[in-house]
Each structure stands twice: as structure tokens, then as C-alpha cells.
Amino acid sequence: MYRIRFHGRGGQGMKTAGRILGTAFFREGYEVQDAPRYGAERRGAPIFAFVRADKNPILERGIIRRPDLAVVADDTLAPVPAAGVLAGVDAHTLMLINTHEAAETWRQRLALPGRVLVLPASAEVEDRAALPQVGAACAGAAARLVGVIGRDALERAIRQELGHLGEAVLADNLAVALHAFDLMADEAGSLTERPPQIADAWQPPDWIEIPFEGADISAPAIHGALTSELMQTGLWRTLRPVIDRDRCNRCWWVCSTFCPDSAIRVDGEGNPHIDYDHCKGCLVCLAQCPPHAIRAVPEHSEQGGGA
Amino acid sequence: MNRVLITGNLAAAWGARLADIDYCPAFPITPQTEIIETLAAWIDKGEMPGRLVTLESEHAMVTAAGAAAATGVRVFSATSSQGLLYALEMLYTVAGWRAPFVLVNVSRGLSAPITLEPDHNDILAARDSGFLQIHCATCQEVLDSVLMAYRLGEDPAVRLPVLVNLDGFYLSFTREPVAIPDPAVVREFLPPFDPGTIRFRASAPESQAVAVLSGGPYSYFRYEMHLAARNGLAAYDRIAAELEARFGRAWPAVEAYRCEDAELLFVMMGSFATKAKAAVDSLRAAGWRIGLLRPRLLRPFPEAAFRRWMAGKRGAAVIDQNISLGSGGVLYTEVTAAIHGQPAMPLLTSFIGGLGGRDIPPEEFFEMARIARDAAERGQAPPPRLLYTADELRETRKLQVLAKVERARLSGGEQP
Structure with missing residues (x-):
């Protein structure tokens, strides 16, 4: 059985990537299971999709614990624990990263035990949540790495999954996916299946007895104010609002009032300050600021490179 | 088609x-x-x-x-x-x-x-x-x-x-x-x-x-x-x-997967039961005689099919993806009632897992098979077991810290 995970951000087309690959496998005569898994169901938040394919009916379900291939559409996610990119990645796992950096750099940076391949990132865009056709590129590359999917099956799968979006969108995605497919020619078949699991020995689960605890502890109540401060939603941001101090007229209230996450604080002099640990990058402030004193900067460039 | x-x-x-x-x-x-x-x-x-x-x-x-x-x-x-x-x-x-x-x-x-x-x-x-x-x-x-x-x-x-x-x-x-x-x-x-x-x-x-x-x-x-x-x-x-x-598709009231010559059974319903099938295949590859019984029909409850398939088996692990609070697994109760008083019935062991979508990995199925087999050999069932690991409790503890449970504990006067 082939087990493949796609990691990206909401909006980057990971569900579509899974569907394209699933349909391509299906067209090649495989039994298939594909599904997306959303956490926060929000543009920019980490999500993943998975595909299983086998010649026999598939009995496994749910998340893929030990992938044969993990595709990372957005390299800024690779080091983010909440994205789970590295979960279950072992020496058998092939990693494919969409990045401007070298495979060896990522192998060392993430201490990856298996092979790492690079999908050369296409032209950089401002909003990482809308990387153009990155989902199609990932699906195309993955299809070639599997080695059992033909160019024709990939093309038909893309037509089937994206045909409803119109000829222009379809043509763009086809070009990108087939280019990625061709780029991986030397690595065709690099992805291999694990042998079927035989239950002759296994690590016993670390089961415990949950102790009784009083309702003051065990009721699902939140006893403190502002606990959401500890949830750093800033990592969802793909565009960062930056305040131009020269243009800000210190109105003291517009941006901070309209911010849906209360992530803008105004100090005693009327200067607004953005809390980047919690700003999700919705850019409502940018749209509301009367003197246009807020601009949007790509998050990945602000973080000093990445890809 | x-x-x-x-x-x-x-x-x-x-x-x-x-x-x-x-x-x-x-x-x-x-x-x-x-x-x-x-x-x-x-x-x-x-x-x-x-x-x-x-x-x-x-x-x-x-x-x-x-x-x-x-x-x-x-x-x-x-x-x-x-x-x-x-x-x-x-x-x-x-x-x-x-x-x-x-x-x-x-x-x-x-x-x-x-x-x-x-x-x-x-x-x-x-x-x-x-x-x-x-x-x-x-x-x-x-x-x-x-x-x-x-x-x-x-x-x-x-x-x-x-x-x-x-x-x-x-x-x-x-x-x-x-x-x-x-x-x-x-x-x-x-x-x-x-x-x-x-x-x-x-x-x-x-x-x-x-x-x-x-x-x-x-x-x-x-x-x-x-x-x-x-x-x-x-x-x-x-x-x-x-x-x-x-x-050309068979959907019996109770699906029996590789049960004919089985000594042990998993009993489960819903989509997680296909995971149990995968575990049956892995266990059989290692020499176990085990199968899966899956009720498709829950109401009316197909007791007769359960009695027919369970007769002569040694043990069964009933895995409930539900919990009747204050009692335990609902399917376990139903199956127990169905086979009670019937001759040559297996010893049932009760497991609760998959609550709120919690995954059940293959190793847990293998372990449940082992526990059901050992219980059948001893002739005594262990207490019901919630599938829950130390790691999961640690994760929950982190959430409790976020929820400031320790503050509640302090205000409860447990510590000065």
C-alpha cells in the first residue's frame, strides 16, 4: 500500500492535491482512499491531506501514521510542531519539500532520517496562502515519485478534479503539474511501499488508568481569563500588517477597534501596536485605516528568507 | 455500474x-x-x-x-x-x-x-x-x-x-x-x-x-x-x-470476517471496524485464529446471528466507540445479553476506544487480541479498559494548565 501525506496551509490546495493524486491512482486501477484533515479550517492555518492506494481493498482508516512520502507545499511549515509535518517520518519516508533551499540543508535542519527531495519553488508570491497551483505541482511530483502513474492518468485526473474551474485555471494547473511530473523523471519510483504488517511482535501500548479527579479539575471549564493568549495563532499569518508611523494620525481607535482578535493595542500617546503572536493576518486593519498607514508584507520575507 | x-x-x-x-x-x-x-x-x-x-x-x-x-x-x-x-x-x-x-x-x-x-x-x-x-x-x-x-x-x-x-x-x-x-x-x-x-x-x-x-x-x-x-x-x-x-454485494445483518475457523473475535461496529479487519489480517499472518464480527443492524438487534457466529469461540474483544456513562460500552452490554445463558459462548472482554475520533492504531488491536486470549485461557475477564495512553494524559494536562486548573486547585485550599 502507498501512503502519502500532503502538508500545507489552508488555501494552498492540499485537499485538491490529495484528490488529484487519488483520482490518478484510481485511473491506474488502484483502490484509493483520500481525505483532507483540517484543524482550524482557516486560510493560512496548517492542514494536511492524505492518500492511500493499493491493489487490494483498503482497510486502514484515518490519519497516516507512517507515510511513505510526505510532501511539504510550504517550507515555512516544516519546523512548526502544530503542523505535524514530521509525525511518523522515519528512514523509509521520502520527503519532498517545495523550497528554494537545498535538500541537504533541510535534511540537516530537521534531522531527517530518510531521503529528501526538493521541488524547486515557483516564483515567490506575496500571500503564501495563495501559492499559485502549488497543490497541482505537489500532486504532479508525487505522481512521478510513485512511479506507477502515467502522465496521461495525471492529466485526466486534473481535468476531472479541476474542470469545473474553467479552461484558464485548468490550463495553468495542467502546465504546473506536468512540469513537476517531468522534473521528477530521475526519481520515478523512488517512493516504495512498506511490507504488510505482521503481528508477530509489537510494542505494547502505554495504556494507563485515568485517575478519578474532582469536578473542580476534571470538568472541561476554563478557570482563567485570557487563556487564548497562550495559543499563538500568529503562525497562521501569511501576510503581516505593518504600521507606517509617519502616516498614522494617532486616531487611537479605528484599527484597534476593528481588529477581530483584539491584537492591536494603543498606548498612551495614541500609537497602535500589533501583537504578532496573535495577529492572524486577516488585514481588516489595513482595509479600515483612514490614512492608509498600514501595509501588508509577505510573512516569509519578514521572517528573513525561508523560501 | x-x-x-x-x-x-x-x-x-x-x-x-x-x-x-x-x-x-x-x-x-x-x-x-x-x-x-x-x-x-x-x-x-x-x-x-x-x-x-x-x-x-x-x-x-x-x-x-x-x-x-x-x-x-x-x-x-x-x-x-x-x-x-x-x-x-x-x-x-x-x-x-x-x-x-x-x-x-x-x-x-x-x-x-x-x-x-x-x-x-x-x-x-x-x-x-x-x-x-x-x-x-x-x-x-x-x-x-x-x-x-x-x-x-x-x-x-x-x-x-x-x-x-x-x-x-x-x-x-x-x-x-x-x-x-x-x-x-x-x-x-x-x-x-x-x-x-x-x-x-x-x-x-x-x-x-x-x-x-x-x-x-x-x-x-x-x-x-x-x-x-x-x-x-x-x-x-x-x-x-x-x-x-x-x-453482487453482501451486507448481512452481522458481517463475519474470517470467523469460520476463528478461536477469537473482535466485535465492533462502524468504520473503525475496517481497522479491526486489517488487524485480523496482520494477526492471521502471525498464526492467530481470529476474526471480526460487525453488527450492521443494531435495531432490531440480531441476537440469533451473534449466537450462531459466537458458538464455540473461546474469547471475544468487544470494542465500543461509545460510553454509557456510569455503565460502560453499549455494544458489550447488548452482546452479553444476546449470548447469556446460551451454550458454548466465548468469554467477552470489554474495551472502550475511539471516543471523539481518537485513533486506534494496529498495536492496540493486537494487544486487545492478546488480552482477550489470556482472559479466555484464565476463564475470567479483566475490568473494562479505556484505550488511553500516558502520552494522551500528558497532552490533556497541558490543556488543563492552559485552562488554569492549578488556579482552581489553589483556590480550593489544597495548598497554602
């Missing part, structure tokens, strides 16, 4: 479409919404006939479904979790009207705390409502079960509404190959609804939901529902045999 990759939600919608439904009262809820969105789009584009109406709540939706069914038309609806429970009063009520329709439930754990992920406490809350229940493990089964459910509920010896259950996410949002049968063949299997005496016509008043103020008539009406539900057992077997003959 057209084999396509579709989600469990699409499969449910296809079931309704192929059943030629007349009416679908609807209310959205995650993870069910895709079903009614799909039906709405098809009806809007004229790809299927029928009327879809959005109601203001699930309570109203099930009332509308029951009322429409009582006029003699074919009705479909779908909900999930909190929605099913919001409609619970009307589930009992419309079942008592003895007008058949099909309600799909996309399983999702119940609040509090609220979740989106699946377990079976929602559907089991409707266990005693008079709705018959079919539980699915694959997307194909969802489509076929909707068709079977109409045959079952509309059988003159039954005439009760039917719930078809699929697990949220694991089926609802997961694509699998599904054979969509030819509408002409479906019509042979499921002809247009013949409502018989179910009617509501101008100048011919009928009254539902009458009151009876003593136990005698009340017991009569309720027990008649019980007898009708029991008639569902024979009707189900007949319908399943016919479906197999027409479509």
Missing part, C-alpha cells in the same frame, strides 16, 4: 437520489452539510426531482419529515450529533406515527466538551426511539444501506423510520471507490413507494399523535412498535439477499 471516487456524504446523497425521494426537509450541521448541499444542487439543476426545504431546526426538520411521511410520500433527511439530539423528542414521536422514512446520521461526539470528531454516542442516544438502525463501515455501504433502509422501513410488516449511520470524517469526508448502481436496476430493487393505508387527503381527516391516558392502550401501541421492529430481522435478511442477487 459506474465506479467513482466519492465521499461518504456523497454516497448518502446518491442513495437518496436513487431512491427517488419526494421530499427532504433539511438543516445543516458539520459533518453532514455536504449531503444536503449536494441534494440541493441536484434538485436546483433539475438533475433529480423532489422538493428540498430548509427548516429552522432539527426538531422541526424531523417533525416535517414524519408529517410528510404520514401523507404517503418518500422522505429523506440527514443530521448529526447535537442535531440528532435536538430532534430526539420528535424521533420518538414520529416513529410512533408508523410512517416510514430514512434519516442519515453522520456520527459525531456529543457535548460537553463539544467536538467535531466521531463516536457513536449520538446515534446510540436514539437506540430506543423506534427508528431501526443500520451502521455502515464503508462509503459503498452508505449508498446501499440507504436503499435497503427504504425497503426495510416501508415493509408492511415493519412500517417504521430507519436511521442509517456513517462516521464523521472517517467516512463523511473520505473518498473511496463507490459503485453507483444503474437507476433502472435500483427501481427494480426499490420500486416507487406504495404507501398502502398511509395517506392524508382533502376531506379525509387523519389525526396523528393522539393521547391515551391509561397504560393498557399505551402498552399496546408501544409493544406493537417493538413487534414491528422485531419483524425487521426477517425483512432485513430477505432484503439483503435480494440486494446481493441484484448488485
Whole structure:
């Protein structure tokens, strides 16, 4: 059985990537299971999709614990624990990263035990949540790495999954996916299946007895104010609002009032300050600021490179 | 027959479409919404006939479904979790009207705390409502079960509404190959609804939901529902045999996977049961004689099939993806009652796992098989076991720290 995970951000087309690959496998005569898994169901938040394919009916379900291939559409996610990119990645796992950096750099940076391949990132865009056709590129590359999917099956799968979006969108995605497919020619078949699991020995689960605890502890109540401060939603941001101090007229209230996450604080002099640990990058402030004193900067460039 | 990759939600919608439904009262809820969105789009584009109406709540939706069914038309609806429970009063009520329709439930754990992920406490809350229940493990089964459910509920010896259950996410949002049968063949299997005496016509008043103020008539009406539900057992077997003959797919009331020569059994329902099948294959590859029993029909409960398959087995691990708070696993209780007092029955061990969509990895199935085998050898069952690891408790502790539980502990005066 082939087990493949796609990691990206909401909006980057990971569900579509899974569907394209699933349909391509299906067209090649495989039994298939594909599904997306959303956490926060929000543009920019980490999500993943998975595909299983086998010649026999598939009995496994749910998340893929030990992938044969993990595709990372957005390299800024690779080091983010909440994205789970590295979960279950072992020496058998092939990693494919969409990045401007070298495979060896990522192998060392993430201490990856298996092979790492690079999908050369296409032209950089401002909003990482809308990387153009990155989902199609990932699906195309993955299809070639599997080695059992033909160019024709990939093309038909893309037509089937994206045909409803119109000829222009379809043509763009086809070009990108087939280019990625061709780029991986030397690595065709690099992805291999694990042998079927035989239950002759296994690590016993670390089961415990949950102790009784009083309702003051065990009721699902939140006893403190502002606990959401500890949830750093800033990592969802793909565009960062930056305040131009020269243009800000210190109105003291517009941006901070309209911010849906209360992530803008105004100090005693009327200067607004953005809390980047919690700003999700919705850019409502940018749209509301009367003197246009807020601009949007790509998050990945602000973080000093990445890809 | 057209084999396509579709989600469990699409499969449910296809079931309704192929059943030629007349009416679908609807209310959205995650993870069910895709079903009614799909039906709405098809009806809007004229790809299927029928009327879809959005109601203001699930309570109203099930009332509308029951009322429409009582006029003699074919009705479909779908909900999930909190929605099913919001409609619970009307589930009992419309079942008592003895007008058949099909309600799909996309399983999702119940609040509090609220979740989106699946377990079976929602559907089991409707266990005693008079709705018959079919539980699915694959997307194909969802489509076929909707068709079977109409045959079952509309059988003159039954005439009760039917719930078809699929697990949220694991089926609802997961694509699998599904054979969509030819509408002409479906019509042979499921002809247009013949409502018989179910009617509501101008100048011919009928009254539902009458009151009876003593136990005698009340017991009569309720027990008649019980007898009708029991008639569902024979009707189900007949319908399943016919479906197999027409479509080549067997959906017995209790699926038995590699059970013939088995000494040990897993007993499980829903989509996680396919994981148990994978574990059976892995264990058999290592020399174990083990199989899986999976009830598809939960109401009426197919005791006879359980007795037949369990006779002569040594042990069985019953895995419940639900918890009756203060008792334990519901399926464990049901199976125990079914085999109690019968000769040569296996020793049952009870496990609870998969609550709120919690995964059950292969190693846990292997360990449950080992525990069931050791218990059978000793002749004594261990206490029920919740599948829960030290790591999971550590993760929960982190959430409790976020929730400032330690502050509550301090204010409780445990520490100075």
C-alpha cells in the first residue's frame, strides 16, 4: 500500500492535491482512499491531506501514521510542531519539500532520517496562502515519485478534479503539474511501499488508568481569563500588517477597534501596536485605516528568507 | 455500474437520489452539510426531482419529515450529533406515527466538551426511539444501506423510520471507490413507494399523535412498535439477499470476517471496524485464529446471528466507540445479553476506544487480541479498559494548565 501525506496551509490546495493524486491512482486501477484533515479550517492555518492506494481493498482508516512520502507545499511549515509535518517520518519516508533551499540543508535542519527531495519553488508570491497551483505541482511530483502513474492518468485526473474551474485555471494547473511530473523523471519510483504488517511482535501500548479527579479539575471549564493568549495563532499569518508611523494620525481607535482578535493595542500617546503572536493576518486593519498607514508584507520575507 | 471516487456524504446523497425521494426537509450541521448541499444542487439543476426545504431546526426538520411521511410520500433527511439530539423528542414521536422514512446520521461526539470528531454516542442516544438502525463501515455501504433502509422501513410488516449511520470524517469526508448502481436496476430493487393505508387527503381527516391516558392502550401501541421492529430481522435478511442477487454485494445483518475457523473475535461496529479487519489480517499472518464480527443492524438487534457466529469461540474483544456513562460500552452490554445463558459462548472482554475520533492504531488491536486470549485461557475477564495512553494524559494536562486548573486547585485550599 502507498501512503502519502500532503502538508500545507489552508488555501494552498492540499485537499485538491490529495484528490488529484487519488483520482490518478484510481485511473491506474488502484483502490484509493483520500481525505483532507483540517484543524482550524482557516486560510493560512496548517492542514494536511492524505492518500492511500493499493491493489487490494483498503482497510486502514484515518490519519497516516507512517507515510511513505510526505510532501511539504510550504517550507515555512516544516519546523512548526502544530503542523505535524514530521509525525511518523522515519528512514523509509521520502520527503519532498517545495523550497528554494537545498535538500541537504533541510535534511540537516530537521534531522531527517530518510531521503529528501526538493521541488524547486515557483516564483515567490506575496500571500503564501495563495501559492499559485502549488497543490497541482505537489500532486504532479508525487505522481512521478510513485512511479506507477502515467502522465496521461495525471492529466485526466486534473481535468476531472479541476474542470469545473474553467479552461484558464485548468490550463495553468495542467502546465504546473506536468512540469513537476517531468522534473521528477530521475526519481520515478523512488517512493516504495512498506511490507504488510505482521503481528508477530509489537510494542505494547502505554495504556494507563485515568485517575478519578474532582469536578473542580476534571470538568472541561476554563478557570482563567485570557487563556487564548497562550495559543499563538500568529503562525497562521501569511501576510503581516505593518504600521507606517509617519502616516498614522494617532486616531487611537479605528484599527484597534476593528481588529477581530483584539491584537492591536494603543498606548498612551495614541500609537497602535500589533501583537504578532496573535495577529492572524486577516488585514481588516489595513482595509479600515483612514490614512492608509498600514501595509501588508509577505510573512516569509519578514521572517528573513525561508523560501 | 459506474465506479467513482466519492465521499461518504456523497454516497448518502446518491442513495437518496436513487431512491427517488419526494421530499427532504433539511438543516445543516458539520459533518453532514455536504449531503444536503449536494441534494440541493441536484434538485436546483433539475438533475433529480423532489422538493428540498430548509427548516429552522432539527426538531422541526424531523417533525416535517414524519408529517410528510404520514401523507404517503418518500422522505429523506440527514443530521448529526447535537442535531440528532435536538430532534430526539420528535424521533420518538414520529416513529410512533408508523410512517416510514430514512434519516442519515453522520456520527459525531456529543457535548460537553463539544467536538467535531466521531463516536457513536449520538446515534446510540436514539437506540430506543423506534427508528431501526443500520451502521455502515464503508462509503459503498452508505449508498446501499440507504436503499435497503427504504425497503426495510416501508415493509408492511415493519412500517417504521430507519436511521442509517456513517462516521464523521472517517467516512463523511473520505473518498473511496463507490459503485453507483444503474437507476433502472435500483427501481427494480426499490420500486416507487406504495404507501398502502398511509395517506392524508382533502376531506379525509387523519389525526396523528393522539393521547391515551391509561397504560393498557399505551402498552399496546408501544409493544406493537417493538413487534414491528422485531419483524425487521426477517425483512432485513430477505432484503439483503435480494440486494446481493441484484448488485453482487453482501451486507448481512452481522458481517463475519474470517470467523469460520476463528478461536477469537473482535466485535465492533462502524468504520473503525475496517481497522479491526486489517488487524485480523496482520494477526492471521502471525498464526492467530481470529476474526471480526460487525453488527450492521443494531435495531432490531440480531441476537440469533451473534449466537450462531459466537458458538464455540473461546474469547471475544468487544470494542465500543461509545460510553454509557456510569455503565460502560453499549455494544458489550447488548452482546452479553444476546449470548447469556446460551451454550458454548466465548468469554467477552470489554474495551472502550475511539471516543471523539481518537485513533486506534494496529498495536492496540493486537494487544486487545492478546488480552482477550489470556482472559479466555484464565476463564475470567479483566475490568473494562479505556484505550488511553500516558502520552494522551500528558497532552490533556497541558490543556488543563492552559485552562488554569492549578488556579482552581489553589483556590480550593489544597495548598497554602
